[in-house]
Amino acid sequence: MTSLPTDMDLEEELKTLTKTVEVSTENEQGPEQVPEKTTTLQAVLQVLRKYNLKETEELLKKEAKVGVDGEPGQGGDSEVSNVLSTYKSEGNPELYEDAYIDLKKFVDGSLDAYKHELGMILYPVFVHMYLELVYNNHEDQAIKLMKKFSKEQEDYYQTDLQKLAQVTKKEHMKGNEITDTFKSNEFIIRMSRDTLATLKRHLQEKKQSIILNIIQEHLYFDMYEGVARTKQQIDAVAGSIIGEATRADNKTKVYYGMPKEPDYQYTAVDDDEEGEAGEGDKPKKKKPKKEPLFGKKTKSDPNAPPTDRLPLPDLKDNDKMEKVKALREASKRVTLGPETLPSICCYTLLNAEGKVICSEISDDSSILAVGFSNSNIKLWSLLPQKLKGMKSAEQLQDIDHDAEDVWARIIDERNVDTTRVLYGHSGPVYRLSFSPDRSLLLSCSEDATVRLWSLLTWTCLVAYKGHVYPVWDVRFSPHGYYFATASHDKTARLWTTDHHQPLRIFAGHFSDVDRVLFHPNSNYVATGSSDRTVRLWDCITGHHVRVMTGHKSPIHALAFSVEGRFLASAGADTRILMWDLAHGHLLAELNSHTAPVHCLAFSRDGNILASGSLDCSTKLWDFTKLSEEVSIEDVNVSHNPEIRNNTESYLLRSYATKNSPLNHIVFSRRNVLLAICTYDSSI
Amino acid sequence: MTDPEPPQNSSIPLESVKVVAESIGISNLTDDAAKVLADDISYRLRLIIQDATKFMHHSKRQKLTCDDVDNALKVKNIEPLYGFKASDHIPFRYASGGGRELFFTEEKEVDLSELVSGPPVKLPLEVHLRAHWLCIDGVQPTIPENPPPVSKDVQKLEAIDPITKLNKTSKEKSDTSGKPTIGKFHKLRNVETVHVKQLATHELSVEQQLYYKEITEACVGSDESRRAEALQSLASDPGLHEMLPRMCTFIGEGVKVNVVQHNLALLIYLMRMVKALLDNPSLYLEKYLHELIPSVATCIVSKQLCMRPEMDNHWALRDFAARLMSQICKNFNTSTNNIQTRITRMFASAINNERTHCASLYGALEGLSELGSEVIKVFVLPKVKMISDRMEALNNPGNSPDKIASVHVKHLLTKVLPPLLKTIRPTPDNLDDYRNDYGMSLGTSLHSAVLKARISSTGSTIPVSQSSIIQSGGNEIILPHQPSRTIMVGGIPRPQSQNVVTQGNQQKYVIVTSRPPPSPSPSQVSQNQTKQVFVTSQQSVKMDDHEL
The missing domain is CATH 2.130.10.10 (YVTN repeat-like/Quinoprotein amine dehydrogenase)
Structure with missing residues (x-):
């Protein structure tokens, strides 16, 4: 395998990579909006400084309670330039196509073991490239990009791509379900540790600002230890509008078991016997039949929720009657299997x-x-x-x-x-x-x-x-x-x-x-x-x-x-x-x-x-x-x-x-x- | 998205936007403005259609309707367009003029007073619930409510390309689960047997055997109402595929026996069975034609079909069988089996032969005339004179059956020929020409019939061809004219027919079957006073019989 940097280094790098920077591009229009992240603010301040808009800068600083430029440290500065690089590429929409081709080349040229996992980033990167182009009013380039590469994406993304392809103007993006989803959520990609390291190294070497930005802003990597997955495994769980489920999503314990049937059935039978003398003998006959039927349920399921977890309504006489009826029917049912098929x-x-x-x-x-x-x-x-x-x-x-x-x-x-x-x-x-x-x-x-x-x-x-x-x-x-x-x-x-x-x-x-x-x-x-x-x-x-x-x-x-x-x-x-x-x-x-x-x-x-x-x-x-x-x-x-x-x-x-x-x-x-x-x- | 086309390709044309703009009084819309509008409208429309597909899916449909679009508009808080309730496809009309091309939907003006005063509109049918067993203990019963176990398309495919069946059975051996099996047999067998040669199993279940017995008894029995039921069952039941070989053998054997015994009634019953099987929408009979065609052909051209030829109406049977034959030709003729060519050739050779029995001649003529006007033109018309002369000759002596036959032949020809003659003969209809061409009496009657046809056709714009509508026991069978189906070209069959004539001046038909036919009983063939040549894939059997 490839030689890896020390674990500590890697961990740190991964952290910076997966860290997300929310950029609300609308900030450019006016400083009266309050940005959420200081980095964004710094970026705006830098723009203001560039255009020599001192008063606005002052006002913004005052309102947002951001300190003077000395305050953000070295790291902050680099991040600021990072954010601004988005705007730079804006001026040159032609770069997107090349950047995407570069990324594709990298994916195609990578080791077979990582290829398919790396391939997962192509779709979200492509979508966000397209949306950025559309957002910045480069309609022609956007359409060109879509035409050129949309067919290469996985089959299961084609419907979404069709929907996206309809959005060709900035105005269209407002209120459009799918673009809103992409804009406001990170696309989740599960990746093995090794694959992620490969990707990280590539991005560092290449310094592709367009792709780096998109990955930082819109992609979330859910890293796991172990071997990289195969194409088949990836395809099986892919297809959702915004990537896979993260591991953390499915960590909570679920009480999927069935709680022990409370005693009401038996009491119901008793009630029946007491209540209606005429019907009394029927449940009696049924009783021995019923017990083997529910024998397995007398053991309490370890996965069952506690009975008082969800308050349930008390059973009325009518409900009990219904339960008894259901049990009586159930005792007559056929056990199905490959040899005894149902009618x-x-x-x-x-x-x-x-x-x-x-x-x-x-x-x-x-x-x-x-x-x-x-x-x-x-x-x-x-x-x-x-x-x-x-x-x-x-x-x-x-x-x-x-x-x-x-x-x-x-x-x-x-x-x-x-x-x-x-x-x-x-x-x-x-x-x-x-x-x-x-x-x-x-x-x-x-x-x-x-x-x-x-x-x-x-x-x-x-x-x-x-x-x-x-x-x-x-x-x-x-x-x-x-x-x-x-x-x-x-x-x-x-x-x-x-x-x-x-x-x-x-x-x-x-x-x-x-x-x-x-x-x-x-x-x-x-x-x-x-x-x-x-x-x-x-x-x-x-x-x-x-x-x-x-x-x-x-x-x-x-x-x-x-x-x-x-x-x-x-x-x-x-x-x-x-x-x-x-x-x-x-x-x-x-x-x-x-x-x-x-x-x-x-x-x-x-x-x-x-x-x-x-x-x-x-x-x-x-x-x-x-x-x-x-x-x-x-x-x-x-x-x-x-x-x-x-x-x-x-x-x-x-x-x-x-x-x-x-x-x-x-x-x-x-x-x-x-x-x-x-x-x-x-x- | 229901549209497979890339969405970039479809958009509202600028022209349409301009036309709409004009209709609300904006006449000077610039191209740029129209383009912006058109793009935006296209985008909004796609959004609405996208939402409409959600409604379509939730209505458990696969076809988008106006209601879906209405609902999508409502979701977007737009007032839907009321009044569009077409459940079917609304065709777009195309119009161009003044350098513009437009697509629009046609809206006819509705006269409300007419609507109000007219009869009340029929109420839509009430939704009705009907229960049936889709399967019983895992086995799907073959009842009309269920689809046929082997669809007609599959039957057809198997008939044309038997390899598909072999492939499928070998595949099914590894996977029995996919298909609804007809009986439990298959499954049990697969467990036990080690290696079975791939043969089609022809085991009938007890129920099927009972059904077969009941149906065949009812079909040839004396109870007419029971027969009607049985025929109805044959014509409509979906599960008969398995029993088809037996049914066809039954018919074939039945015809053989009854033709010998001159049992007209039974022959009619058997032909009605053929008709019922042909009418069954779930059956594809191609594989059994080798049994059906000889039987039907026998009923058309046999010399004697009944005990008393001078009394009984065996002509009806011949007509009926001829219609069946034309139906068979129409349904099953392909470029490989050439059914129609071969049938036509058979009838034509019967006509060409001067010594063909009158009744057989009638049958052959009827058979040809059912095959369409083109066939009549090529095969019947050149022979009319000869036939007419023969009939004239028969008229003189007091030979009663032959005389009846000649009357029928004449009647048939005067019925079939005029529509054709009307189109091919020059307009001044000269009686003498007719007599010259078609003989004395036949020429006269043809002449008057053609004149009549011409008069009636001038009255109505659409020419009503008499021959195209033939009454058959209350049903109207409309034979379409088939100019495209000219199968026989004059030059080819003639040398053959001359061959036949020189061979032995006897009626001859050539029946080509794909497998050796079950030995035909000699007595039957002898009745026909014919020489039958069965050309089979293995051998050719020649039988030459003399009159009894």
Whole structure:
């Protein structure tokens, strides 16, 4: 290997390199703006001195409380000249092209081991060069640079480059999402220590001020010890709008385990027995069956969050009944595997081209809800039972509140229908979510509101107004009460049904938050965004605890594995990625669909992952095999395991529908896969 | 971005900006100003489209609609353009004039009073929910709700290029997972067998065997309503691919047997089966044509198809089979198999032969006439005189079946020829010319038919060709004129046909099959009083039979 300078030296150098200098170029226009960094101020002062603007200089010094020029030391001076060199190159925009070619030559000529890691800096350097040119009104050079080099960049950056290429004028940069993101954030690059040293040496030798500046200002190197990564490894996690996740991002411990199911099930059974003598014998019969089913859960999971970590609502009698029902169903379910594949029941929506946006099936597979582009929500009963309504307020007053059968009494037997329509939104309905007890429905819409509907009165109860832009996704927590939303305004929010204000705002994504999903233990929320990252947020602190990069286009589907450790995500790039939440590693990449994947579902026993796509097919994946292979391997925080992309070995089956893109898939309690698709005659 | 083109290439042209400026009263917009505006507008439009794609994605679509753009405008706090609800592509019109070139969308003026007084607009259809099994325990049932297990494109590919199938099966051996397997057989087999030669398995499941039995029984049984159901199933069910070889063999054998026994009804039923299979959108029959074409051809040109030729309407069967043949030619003719050429040649040689039986002659004529006007022009027209003379000769003695046949032939010719004659003959229609060219009685009737056709065509601007619309049991089959499909060039088949004549003055057809045909029963062939030459890849079998 190459001879290295002593560790101490290197460390220091790295520090100076990674140190960022925020330069707000707007300072040039007038000194009345208060710069944040003294170096910038010094630079401005130097300019003022150069043009002999004594009074302004004095004023600025006074206002910013910066001392006389003697004050900054030797190092400060060099930094000042460094900053000013940006302005110098401004006068000669032709240099950019040469500088980029130089950098490319260096990358191409470097040792094979470092080549690919070094190659990562090309894209951000290129982007910032372009933006600098555009900012300084060198439109022609900018376009020339873009034309000449944009095709050489990685495929997964091409969409962003297309967006950037549209920005050719300084005025365009204002308010443009992507340029703002690049301007105000550092592009994160993970690099091995050796590679970084190589880069550092090169930059020192060359003294390329343009590149040096860009690297100092806009790039952040997340250094790690160990061997440099291969091209494949780099590509697997690249693709996010602003580089990879840093190691520090994924250091926090995540309680991904499932807490021990509290005793309510047993008490619920007891309640049942005490409460209703008639039904008493049924749970008794079931009891022996149930215990082996939940035997493994009696051991407490070391990774589970403490039960009091997130306050959960107390269970009402109704909820307990529902739990018992679910358990009874679960005892009848088939354990799936490669040899015992599920049955798929497909609900096709006819005459629905372009009208149906989202659909949802309640947990007990009794109700189907569909959100339409004409802002309606329509519900179908999937059982012979009809959708029952509650009695009117006057009639309800006559009912004895303490009666045992109060739930049966409040139902108006004449007020029944097989379908119901809910009117209230004023824009396309993008997502629906049933509460676990099936009495409430949440919907979110383009009209920026989230609405809560009662499935007893079939009316709207609350309109939650907090987002100011279209709300893309809404999800109830698995325990009810809490819900999370994702919006075009780049935030995800955590709410409870009884507050009209959000409890937490999860901000950090650089683009639309497209999908949100509660972790099965309700303590975390996962979000998928158009900035091509998946993040995991802690509901308690509101901070993000995992940032996972690797998607190459917006994310449209998320699913947690049953035991809570793994997260599957899929999106417009047609691939399904599997993440390990313990360390935030990418585990596998399943690439078989040919159109955006919009739905993912794990089977109830956690053995099979199902995916549905706009390519009119649903595919079944062997998740047991994947998780077993992963668990063998020794993983730790810094070492990313091998990313599995041998799609064929995990793909079990693929089922095509007849010209019907998949809209939603979910496993029923008995492990029958329910798929909802819309027939499209134009395909 | 949905646009694969680099965005730099597309922008609003200066001309459009100027036109817009003029429309709001700014007439002297400079080029520079227009350029700045055009650049900025292009940029803003792209931003809006970018946002619109987000709405498209969230609506789980892959096609951008006006609604998406409206929503994107709303997000940008711009009032959307109301009233654009076209769900389909809106074509741009092009106009140029005064040195300017413009693209615009056409907006027709709508008369509101007409709209108000007119009948109410049809309501859009209610969204309807329908459930079916996409798969049962991992096996996809072949029901109409599911796509066919082997798509027509794949079947076609396999028929044309069998190597693809071999490649795929060898690949599938290592990876069974990707494809929906039809039965559990494949999977179990793969575990047990060590090395199996790559052969197509032709095992039918019990259900399929039952289906086959039911369908074939229903198709040739006596219950008409059951038959209709069975034919409907054959014409629409997606999962028949596996059973196709058996169906085709059934038809082929059935025709052979029933032609001998003069069982007209059964032959009709079998032809209806062929029709149903041809109509099935999920089947590609190319691989089975070697069985179907001889059967259909037999039903067209066989000398005798029924017990009482003088009474029974075997003409309808011939017509029906001829239409089937033309459908086959249309669907499956390629430059390599030359089906249409070979069929045409077969019919033509039958016509050329003077001793062809009248009924066979009728069939051959019908077969040719179904193949389009160009074929009629090249093959039928030169022979009309000869045929007419033959028919005249037949008219005199009291030979009843032949006389009926001659009437039918004449009727057919007067139906088929006039539209063609109308176009190729000089306008003053001289009765004597017709008689000279086409014989006494036929010439007369042709003359009057042509005159009639000319009169009717002058009345309407679009000439209605009588032959192009043929009634077939309530259905209208419209045969398109195929000037581009002239397959036969006059010079080529003639020497061949002369050969045939010199060989043995007997009717002859040449059927070329890709594999040796299942031994045709001699009695059947003898009925046709023909000499059949089967040219096969291995050997050529010649059979010469005499009349019973």
